[in-house]
Amino acid sequence: MSRFRRGGRAPDPRAGFQDQREKEPTVPQGLIKAARKSGQLNLSGRGLTEVPVSVWRINVDTPEEAHTNVQFDGTDRWWEQTELTKLILASNKLQSLSEELRLLPALVVLDVHDNQLSELPRAIGELVNLQRLNISHNKLKSLPEELAQLQNLKNLLLHHNQLEEVPGSMGQLTALEELDLSNNSLRSVSSCLGALTFLTRLNLSNNKLKTLPPEISRMKSLRQLDCTSNLLEDIPPSLAGMDCLEQLYLRQNKLTFLPELPNCKLLKELHVGNNQISTVGPQHLTHLTSLCILELRDNKLKSLPDEITVLKGLERLDLTNNDLGSLPGALGYLPNLKSLQLEGNPLRGIRRDILSKGTQELLKYLRDRIQVPVSKSEENTSPVVTAMTLPSDSLVNTHAISSLKTLEYSDKQAAAIPDAVFNAVGSCPVTTVNFSKNQLTEVPPRIVELKESVFDVNLGFNKIPTITLNLCMLLRLTHLDMRFKTFPEVLYRIPTMDTILISSNQIGSIDPLQLNKLTKLSTLDLQNNDLLQIPPALGNCESIRALHLEGNPFRNPRAAILAKGTTAVMEYLRSRIPT
CATH class of the missing domain: 3.80.10.10 (Ribonuclease Inhibitor)
Structure with missing residues (x-):
């Protein structure tokens, strides 16, 4: 039988292999040709299930253009090729690499990340010039011992595999x-x-x-x-x-x-x-003088040491979600601190409005709380003030009164506020009073002398069992910080009240009808008290924008509702009001 068909066209002798050849992965000859010149070949993201043989043999086989370009002055000098030094096969579907990898001994970079490789060929050890090997995002469970032969390797990326050892x-x-x-x-x-x-x-x-x-x-x-x-x-x-x-x-x-x-x-x-x-001591911080970022969030810290001031270069301190009840005033003296994160801590001595003003205002507040202690003999006597007396040496910081409008006599363990403290005010319109951390058993009677100007009063950490109606005479009072066993009745009678921070006490009940009369009340913090139930009528207090109830023994609202925030809690309470 004649091997030629009618018409004179000879059959393709490779016709029997046609289907197999069509399934073989191909790489455009233009890329191969360019790689011979540059020494770099990028085949990423081409859906390859295997690497074409022509890639492994790129510097071994004679290129096709050798049969067409035989002019020695031709622009394409196929014989002047560069050995392949960079091969990128990333983001394909490769399940294995051929041992013919050894035919590329000049490789400096091999990137096969994001494939389906379950093993590496032993020939990998023959790539003695390799400096960067990226095999990440594959399915490797082990590594060949030959990998240790890559004495020039500088970067080895094996992340996102299945290695157990x-x-x-x-x-x-x-x-x-x-x-x-x-x-x-x-x-x-x-x-x-x-x-x-x-x-x-x-x-x-x-x-x-x-x-x-x-x-x-x-x-x-x-x-x-x-x-x-x-x-x-x-x-x-x-x-x-x-x-x-x-x-x-x-x-x-x-x-x-x-x-x-x-x-x-x-x-x-x-x-x-x-x-x-749960503990950070001086020994943990003393030597970290170059520290810029200290991240301690989501731990069980209850306190910080004053020695934190050694971290002069600290720029960011993250204390989110710990058990901190207070902060050392020394924290305010970190000169480079730009970000202080405190959310999720049961801080008792710092008002929420101070926390919301940002890091710099908070640091200033902490600095202002540090006072030089006054001796027992000086508590109820007025010192001799001369032109050489420093503000920190006097009974009262007169500079703070005149420039900051702040009257401070805190952390003195005093049973009463000396008259000299109020006498120092004179005609200055004081707006802030801090008598916290003393042994007071009543609200100082002379505080009514500041009724025209004061709007912030801190009487926290004293022994005052109740408060009298004289606080109602403070016409501009908007912030009051105290510690109680029962919700003070007098608070219901201060219509200008904007913020009530009464967390971490032993309060067992509140009167929502009385609270509803405080039309300017926007923040109510009742965390960590003894509330067995939250009256649904509290949901009618439309002025409240921030309601904090965590840490009480009530069953409703559930924790999942509390986690959704004030709006969700108020809606829940209103839904439970009988119709």
Whole structure:
């Protein structure tokens, strides 16, 4: 039978392989041709299920243009090709890499991230010039021992795989500067990694680590260590020897104490939020003189030490969601602090309107609370004031009276306010009075002398069992801070009242009908009291914009409703009013 069809056209001798050839992945010849010149080939996002053989053999096989361009003066000098140094195969559907990878020994960068690789070829160890290897976002469960042969490797990205262990041989990659093992299933880290003395960034976040090897301290060049979202219960003391460390992330672990880092004097960021830390002492802060960011949110802190003032460079302090009842006044003297986050703390000595004014106003408030103690012999006597008397040496800070319109006599343990304090006011229109932290058993009678000007009175942390109607004579009073066992009746009779902060007392009931008469009341803080029920009629107090009820033993409204905010709580209460 003739091999030629009628018409003289010969059949394709490769016709039997046509279907198979059409299924083979192809790469435009233009890209291959350009890669021979530049030494770089980017095949990312092409839906490849395997790498074409022509890619592996790009510097081995004679290019097709050699058969068409035989002029030695041609513009395309196919024989003057550059070895491939950069190959990007990211975001494809590759399940494996061929052992022919060894045909690209000049590779400096290999990027195969975002594929479906479950293993690496042993030939990976022959890429001796490789400096950057990105295998992240694959399905690797193990690493070949040959990986340790990459003595020039500087960046190794293995995050978002399924690794359960890291071979100790990886400690032989002594040129490594960056190692990312985050988002795997690691339960331990080999002590051999301590040999990576040139490593500057190590990311171990989102694994299942319970401990860190003490040998990690041998990484003397390490500047960034990220152990976020693990199961760490403690930190090896040797970590304190990493004197180049600048950023330390320990968030979302099970730490119960802050690590002591006496030699980490270059540390700029310390993130230890979402742990179970209950104490921060002077020993934890004294040496961190370069710290700019301290993140302690979502812990169990009840106090901060005055030694926090050593953190002169601190710019951001996050204390959100702790158990802080007060703040050290020394905090106000941090010169570079720009952001102080305190939401979710049961602060008792600071009004919410002060907290809402921002960091700088709060720091000023903390500074103003610091006063030089007055001796017992001076409490009820007027000192001799001369031209050389400093404001801090006098019984009353007259400068604060004249310039800040503030009358302060707090934290003196006084049973009564000396007459000299009120006499110092003279004709100055004082707007703020702070008599907190004393031993007062009644509201000072002479406070009515300030009725025309004062609008802020702080009598907190005293022993006043009740208050008299003389407070009703303070015509401009809008803020009153006190501590009670029962809701004071007199508060119902001050129509100008804007804010009532009466949290952390033993109040058992409130009268919503009386509160409804306070038409200017916008903030009512009843947290941490003994309220067994919240009267539905409270929902009719339309002026209230901020209602805080957390920490009381009532069953309704439920916590889920409280979490939705004031508007939801008020709507809930109104819905329960009998019709």
